[in-house]
Amino acid sequence: MRRYLPVGILAAIIIIIQLLTAVSGTSYYLTQLTMSAYYALVAVGLCLLMGYAGQISIGQAGFFAIGGYTAATITTQDLTPLLGRPFWGFLDRIGFLLSRPNPYGDDLVYLHPWISFLIAIAITLVVALAVGKPVLGLKGHYLAMATLGFGTIIYRIVLGTRLFGEADGISNVPGFQLFPGVSISGNMSDRVGNYYLAWTAVVVGMLILVNVIHSRVGRSLRALHGNEEAADAMGVNTARLKLNVFVVGALFASVAGIMLTHYNGGIGPSEASVSKSVRYVAIVAVGGMANVWGTLTMSVVLNFLSLRGVFGSYDDAVFGFVLIAIILFAPEGFLKASLFEDINRRVKTWLHGRSFTRRRTAAVNPLKSDTEKESAATRAEKPE
DSSP states (O other): OGGGHHHHHHHHHHHHHHHHHHHHTOTTHHHHHHHHHHHHHHHHHHHIIIIISOOOOSOHHHHHHHHHHHHHHHHTSOOGGGTTSHHHHHHHHTTOEEEEEOTTSOEEEEEOHHHHHHHHHHHHHHHHHHHHHHHTTOOTHHHHHHHHHHHHHHHHHHHHOGGGTGGGOEEOOOOEEEETTEEEOOOGGGHHHHHHHHHHHHHHHHHHHHHHHTSHHHHHHHHHHHOHHHHHHTTOOHHHHHHHHHHHHHHHHHHHHHHHHHHHTEEOGGGGSHHHHHHHHHHHHHHOTTOHHHHHHHHHHHHHHHHTTSSGGGHHHHHHHHHHHHHHHOTTOTTOTTHHHHHHHHHHHHHHHHHHHHHHHHHHOHHHHHHHHHHHHHHHHSOO
């Protein structure tokens, strides 16, 4: 149960932050914290791929866009002219079709967001398998270039396709009604509810990753990261393992894209840009390649500052600088997995060194030590 302690601490921090914003009158911070949670979901999924499987991907923004654009496209299509057909009439009767007013005041009939969610996940799964099988046979910078090419293809498709709104993206995306009375949307009245929904998704994602990392699969991933040939010789199906982890990372990104699209009420081509993928890589690098908790922490901090406009127009430049700095000065990440063990070891070494120095001084100057003891005894015996 010790492995779940950080998850419990995370849940407590989530509640404390919401209470602090309510008491201090800064509930507007919850908007950026909600968006940061969805971006963090992408980063921790990439951390599993990069930090544990040792496979770099510069195409996570592409999977984010696949989920977001699929959900946005399906839920903004007006199906009113099709209601007279038997199939669509049947979907309407069983509750798979919803209606809402469009910007012009007319009723717009669309597929339930749960249907678009399942379709988006299915498309992401197929694309991830189709891309991952040939690409994961590559290594090093060849793998990075291949995933970069995939991300660029997705970006150009959403930027140049009329169905996806081209440079304007897709707007007027309805909220995602998860259950009656519970929905993901950007309504101000649902700000607190959406905050908890987003972070619940993160907690569930972290539970999945913690279980994977501490299982037999996690040990196989660490063996794969350490030496792929040795892991293969020991009976680990490295090709299948890499593909499975690649798919898991893609699904994490797709789910985040779907939820954030419904929360924002739209999505634009910038979410599929290469700079977004580089940003996710930078976050994993600074958080620690094999430290999902460090990645989660740095993702929330950096994305929150970015969304608050702290970096201004130098937003992408800051993330690029962070990535270069980490590669040069801290290849294992600022919050690497062994950070606390290293600190503990250095403290023990320092304390041991001080103790050893005192013992050595006493051994080198025994007469001085005896003299000091006699002087102290004499002073104690003198009457006042």
